[in-house]
Amino acid sequence: MSSAPSAKRDIPLFSRSEIASRICSGQQLIILHSRVINVTSWSPFHPGGSLALLHFVGRDGSDEIEAYHSEETLKRMEKFVVGKIELDKKGWLPLTPPIALGLIKHPDGIKGHWAKEGQVTLAESILQKTISLNPEKAPIPSIPTGNGIKNLDVHTLSPEELEPPLSDMNREIEYKRSLAYQELRKRVVDAGLFKPPGPLAGYGSDLARYTILALAAFGLFFYTQGWVGQMMSATLLGLLFQQLTFIVHDAGHTGVTGNYWWDRVIGMTIASWIGGLSVSWWCDNHNIHHLVTNHPEHDPDIQHIPFFAISKDFFGSLWSTYHKKVMSFDGFSRILISVQHKLYYIVLSLARFNLYAQSYIYLFGAKPKRNNFWRYELAGIAFYWFYYLSMLKSLPSWKMRLGYLLISHIAASPVHVQIVLSHFACSTEDLGPTESFPSRQLRTTMDVICSPDIEFIHGGLHLQVTHHLFPRLPRHNLRQASLLVKQYCEEQKMEYKEYGWLDGNKQVLSTLREVANQLELLKKVADGEIQEKMMG
Numbered sequence: 001m002s003s004a005p006s007a008k009r010d011i012p013l014f015s016r017s018e019i020a021s022r023i024c025s026g027q028q029l030i031i032l033h034s035r036v037i038n039v040t041s042w043s044p045f046h047p048g049g050s051l052a053l054l055h056f057v058g059r060d061g062s063d064e065i066e067a068y069h070s071e072e073t074l075k076r077m078e079k080f081v082v083g084k085i086e087l088d089k090k091g092w093l094p095l096t097p098p099i100a101l102g103l104i105k106h107p108d109g110i111k112g113h114w115a116k117e118g119q120v121t122l123a124e125s126i127l128q129k130t131i132s133l134n135p136e137k138a139p140i141p142s143i144p145t146g147n148g149i150k151n152l153d154v155h156t157l158s159p160e161e162l163e164p165p166l167s168d169m170n171r172e173i174e175y176k177r178s179l180a181y182q183e184l185r186k187r188v189v190d191a192g193l194f195k196p197p198g199p200l201a202g203y204g205s206d207l208a209r210y211t212i213l214a215l216a217a218f219g220l221f222f223y224t225q226g227w228v229g230q231m232m233s234a235t236l237l238g239l240l241f242q243q244l245t246f247i248v249h250d251a252g253h254t255g256v257t258g259n260y261w262w263d264r265v266i267g268m269t270i271a272s273w274i275g276g277l278s279v280s281w282w283c284d285n286h287n288i289h290h291l292v293t294n295h296p297e298h299d300p301d302i303q304h305i306p307f308f309a310i311s312k313d314f315f316g317s318l319w320s321t322y323h324k325k326v327m328s329f330d331g332f333s334r335i336l337i338s339v340q341h342k343l344y345y346i347v348l349s350l351a352r353f354n355l356y357a358q359s360y361i362y363l364f365g366a367k368p369k370r371n372n373f374w375r376y377e378l379a380g381i382a383f384y385w386f387y388y389l390s391m392l393k394s395l396p397s398w399k400m401r402l403g404y405l406l407i408s409h410i411a412a413s414p415v416h417v418q419i420v421l422s423h424f425a426c427s428t429e430d431l432g433p434t435e436s437f438p439s440r441q442l443r444t445t446m447d448v449i450c451s452p453d454i455e456f457i458h459g460g461l462h463l464q465v466t467h468h469l470f471p472r473l474p475r476h477n478l479r480q481a482s483l484l485v486k487q488y489c490e491e492q493k494m495e496y497k498e499y500g501w502l503d504g505n506k507q508v509l510s511t512l513r514e515v516a517n518q519l520e521l522l523k524k525v526a527d528g529e530i531q532e533k534m535m536g
Helices: 016-024 050-054 062-068 071-080 121-133 171-190 204-223 227-252 260-274 279-291 312-316 331-338 340-349 351-363 372-394 398-410 414-421 437-444 452-457 464-469 475-492 501-534
Strands: 029-032 035-038 081-084 103-105 113-116 447-449 498-500
Touching: 016 029, 029 062, 035 071, 050 279, 062 071, 062 171, 062 279, 062 437, 071 081, 171 437, 171 475, 204 227, 204 452, 227 260, 227 279, 227 398, 227 414, 260 279, 260 372, 279 351, 279 372, 312 501, 331 340, 331 501, 340 351, 340 414, 340 501, 351 372, 372 398, 414 501, 437 464, 437 475, 447 464, 447 501, 464 475, 498 501
Parallel strands: 447 498
Antiparallel strands: 029 035, 035 081, 103 113
16 A cells, blocks of 8 residues: 655644635645645646646545555655644544635736636535635636636635535544545555456457457458448447547556556557547546536536536536536437437437547647657557558448448447446545545446456456546456455445346446436426416
């Protein structure tokens, strides 16, 4: 088990009020065990993105930090330690991160100046309470949609606004679960499960499978001319894309070699050069998903308006703190959400086209650093479209080209069903910053039961509970580690959710149907009220 960096210098003891005041002035302070680390200067350069840090300002992020970083990186965090705190049997009472209140540093750059980024649900109860106690404190205006941000009103954040809302969570139990999770991590480390298994890091059979699919797909393409041969080629190419997604996922979590640079290069080579997608976008998106799993306003992996809504919360046109925009629940959204359980598999069959769009929006947006990684991805994407469009162009008719395009993309779609399966039917409640890391992951994630003989079809994504608790764990060790996780759940009296493939899909469809029915009910109520007013 990792621990906080050993002390090599005297560091001051911080009070809760001092930490809150520093955060209000603009410092990004995070608790790492009994230490206070200031990541303000490092935030813009954080490989996991600055937003990943903002979600833990004022909170104890020990479990998340250790889950996501290597031992070497944890040791380097010593230079960011600026203070220490005293912990009791309930641990640290978390402060509310400003980002959870919809607040960002004001673009004027003045220390302590904040502006409201968007209308975030958690902020309402806290800010209204503050206003009731301080009537002279006006509500914070939101950023006008589509306008610039230079003329935002300045908000001076007060320590009282950072105090968490009342929660039914038992802090003592949550802290015990956190401590037990750290012991669980030690057991996983002692079992050697963080080390890649066997030769080729356990990917020997996977590499053989990729090779066979590639040879068959391109062999049929170049040596057959009829519809049957070409459509079989398209199917095999789609299956290759689907299987390669799993190793890109592993590399994005530094789970192939354990080295960030090499894993990022592996991920980009496969995702961009072979598949035309951006692993940099995926990591930026997916890291947030792991940290605030299934939160309607914060988790981009469940923000699929207008196509899907897994909670009635999305009916309120929520602000996305990741996409920095309102997820508008307009007339088009209402139509699609009302039949989302019927369109579910059809939409997911074409989801790869959305991945292209999200990748390119990210790469040409303001987020990515214009470094060699960025250039390598752009070169890879250019190469992908050159070879893929050349293949389509060489086909004899537009019908065959369209057929090859659709089938090669639809055949890759099972991975999209696999990805959403472990979360769409789980809780989307916001239980506040008091909830521990293991509690949140077990509440919002479920496993898919399958035989070890066919788990290559799922690519490790069927063991999402263990993966969410230990995202850096090599895929081929997840099954063995899941036994330790189940033991942990029994000890802590926590539910470990797992379903068979068919039952899991039924759970997801049931959730989608339930949300669609809630929308229909709201429509009937609204229509009834209109009719009542018309009748006088």
